[in-house]
Amino acid sequence: MDTARRPGRPPTIHRHDVLIAAVTVIDAEGLEALTMRRLGSALGVTAMSLYRHFDSRDAVLAAVVDFLAATVEFVPHKKWPETLRSFARGYREMLLNHPRAVALLATHPIDQQRGRELIAPLLDGFAAAGVDDERAVTIVQSVAVFTLGHALAQVGGEPPEPETAPYYDTWFDAGLTALLKGFA
Amino acid sequence: MDTARRPGRPPTIHRHDVLIAAVTVIDAEGLEALTMRRLGSALGVTAMSLYRHFDSRDAVLAAVVDFLAATVEFVPHKKWPETLRSFARGYREMLLNHPRAVALLATHPIDQQRGRELIAPLLDGFAAAGVDDERAVTIVQSVAVFTLGHALAQVGGEPPEPETAPYYDTWFDAGLTALLKGFA
DNA sequence: ACCTGAACACCGTTCAAGT
DNA sequence: ACCTGAACACCGTTCAAGT
Numbered sequence: 254m255d256t257a258r259r260p261g262r263p264p265t266i267h268r269h270d271v272l273i274a275a276v277t278v279i280d281a282e283g284l285e286a287l288t289m290r291r292l293g294s295a296l297g298v299t300a301m302s303l304y305r306h307f308d309s310r311d312a313v314l315a316a317v318v319d320f321l322a323a324t325v326e327f328v329p330h331k332k333w334p335e336t337l338r339s340f341a342r343g344y345r346e347m348l349l350n351h352p353r354a355v356a357l358l359a360t361h362p363i364d365q366q367r368g369r370e371l372i373a374p375l376l377d378g379f380a381a382a383g384v385d386d387e388r389a390v391t392i393v394q395s396v397a398v399f400t401l402g403h404a405l406a407q408v409g410g411e412p413p414e415p416e417t418a419p420y421y422d423t424w425f426d427a428g429l430t431a432l433l434k435g436f437a
Numbered sequence: 438m439d440t441a442r443r444p445g446r447p448p449t450i451h452r453h454d455v456l457i458a459a460v461t462v463i464d465a466e467g468l469e470a471l472t473m474r475r476l477g478s479a480l481g482v483t484a485m486s487l488y489r490h491f492d493s494r495d496a497v498l499a500a501v502v503d504f505l506a507a508t509v510e511f512v513p514h515k516k517w518p519e520t521l522r523s524f525a526r527g528y529r530e531m532l533l534n535h536p537r538a539v540a541l542l543a544t545h546p547i548d549q550q551r552g553r554e555l556i557a558p559l560l561d562g563f564a565a566a567g568v569d570d571e572r573a574v575t576i577v578q579s580v581a582v583f584t585l586g587h588a589l590a591q592v593g594g595e596p597p598e599p600e601t602a603p604y605y606d607t608w609f610d611a612g613l614t615a616l617l618k619g620f621a
Numbered sequence: 622a623c624c625t626g627a628a629c630a631c632c633g634t635t636c637a638a639g640t
Numbered sequence: 641a642c643c644t645g646a647a648c649a650c651c652g653t654t655c656a657a658g659t
Binding site: 445446447448449450482483485486489 | 641642643644645
Binding site for chain 1: 540543544545546575576578579581582583584585586587589590593594607608611612614615616617618619620
């Protein structure tokens with residue numbers, strides 16, 4: 254089970270801890286506050302030790318993107334438009350839960366392999382309805398792109414005023430509904 | 438006509454020149470290459486003199502956003518869906534002409550006043566068709582958000598491979614058509 | 622193997638000084 | 641009024657050294 258002893262000093266920080274700390278810092282203080290020194294101090298370690306685990310600051314950011322993408326939740330339904338609607342809401346919920354990370358998600362594309370895995374359960378529903386794979390990917394990606402763009406408009410890099418939420422909720426629903434109807 | 442002499446030294450750089458230079462640097466070398474020192478040197482001036490014209494680097498970036506937004510072109514048609522399609526294509530064309538500025542456009546929302554002015558000609562077409570203003574704004578914004586999100590997916594911060602263009606063109610058209618059909 | 626201190630080459634920005 | 645040089649408080653990253 255790979256519990257064999259390994260030579261040398263055991264690590265005091267792990268990749269996963271670093272990512273948790275990174276998200277915490279971003280949520281609390283914003284993207285530009287996530288310096289290597291700041292991230293190190295959040296872990297009780299110097300900035301330089303992070304380079305044992307990540308190639309660069311940008312590698313940390315890319316890992317944060319994949320980490321957050323993996324937290325998107327949705328439930329499959331019998332009809333694919335319903336599944337897609339659930340996916341869009343789950344994706345948006347994750348984005349609004351991390352408003353200061355939205356610009357990061359927008360800038361750093363999700364790893365292609367990870368992206369495929371993420372939407373694989375969606376594609377099953379399309380196949381069952383006789384929609385070919387290429388068209389299904391177009392539809393899913395269109396919804397994803399609309400959702401991200403909409404979240405960008407809402408948060409604009411900083412957490413939005415709470416009282417504006419209903420306006421954006423209504424707008425999002427209208428756009429999503431139109432998109433799904435148009436693709437149906 | 439305001440040609441009266443003013444006291445003091447005449448400026449050697451003007452706001453407009455700074456913005457042109459900024460876009461040139463971004464297009465050629467990317468967003469993170471646009472440092473105050475680099476921008477100054479592109480204008481034959483030190484970084485510090487830029488602070489006479491802009492409050493901060495971020496103020497320069499915000500001005501670049503407004504500058505680029507103003508270059509979007511589209512032609513009005515009799516039917517609003519056609520006008521909207523023209524707007525979407527014009528917006529997208531601007532974005533793809535400045536791939537390394539797309540992340541900037543995504544991060545810095547267009548000034549609200551400027552945004553209203555930009556889409557004013559679009560709203561006229563809706564009013565003529567009896568669509569109320571609130572709904573018209575929702576539709577236009579939905580198209581804009583989809584277009585920006587799509588461009589982000591295509592360029593991802595760096596200029597995309599040219600041979601992938603047809604794929605993105607087809608996808609964009611499919612999404613835009615679905616959106617317009619859904620809103621019609 | 623992992624972590625650290627010192628160092629390098631940068632940043633944005635302020636401020637007093639020049640013309 | 642506008643531009644500059646020097647300076648401050650930061651960055652990301654490298655490297656030799658410690659344990």
